Amino acid sequence: GAVVSQHPSRVICKSGTSVKIECRSLDFQATTMFWYRQFPKQSLMLMATSNEGSKATYEQGVEKDKFLINHASLTLSTLTVTSAHPEDSSFYICSATRLAGGSSYEQYFGPGTRLTVT
C-alpha cells in the first residue's frame, strides 16, 4: 500500500509555456501533499505544502504565482509551472502523507517528473 504516482514522468516544453504535473495517492487519502524540487546532485528542497481544500503554503523564496498548486481532492494535487524558463528545468517530486502512529505522519513519495525547458 501507500503508492503515489506522478504524471508525466518526463516533459519537455518551450520557454514561455506552462506545464502541469499531477500527483496522486492511489490507495490512500492524503490531506497533505508536499512538492519538492531537486537539482542535479543535490538534495530535495521543499517548495510548498498543499492541503486539500485550502491554499497552498509556499516556502520562502518560492514564487506562488509561478508555481501554482491546486489540491482539489484527497487523492490529487497538481503543480503548474507557469511561463516556464530554462532555469525551471529540474526534477519535481511530490509526496503524500499518511498517519504513521500517534500524531506522527509518514510521507510517501512519487517517482518524480523531469522537466526540461528549452
Next chain:
Amino acid sequence: KQEVTQIPAALSVPEGENLVLNCSFTDSAIYNLQWFRQDPGKGLTSLLLIQSSQREQTSGRLNASLDKSSGRSTLYIAASQPGDSATYLCAVNLAGGGNKLTFGTGTQLKVEL
C-alpha cells in the same frame, strides 16, 4: 532552523562489507526520522521510519538507530550488495513543523563487485 548533515558524502565499498551511514540534525525536537533510498533519476523509496520514542528499526539487512538527544541517526547495511548502490537520504520531521521534512545532504553509495 533545522539543519541535517550526512557523512560521508560518498562511499565506495567492496561487495559483502558491512557499512554505516551517518546523519546528524541540529534540532532534537523531532516527531520522527526517515531513511530513503534514491536511484539515479528516480523518486524516493522509504526504507525505515523511526519514531522519536524509538531507538532503532530493522528491515532485512538494514538497521537504523536514533539518538535524539545527541541529534544523530545511523543506517547500518549488512552484507552490502551491488544492488544497494544508490543515494541514501535521511530526513527529519520536526515537531510542530506541519509534518515538513528536512532532508540531509545525502550519501552516494557504490558497492563494487
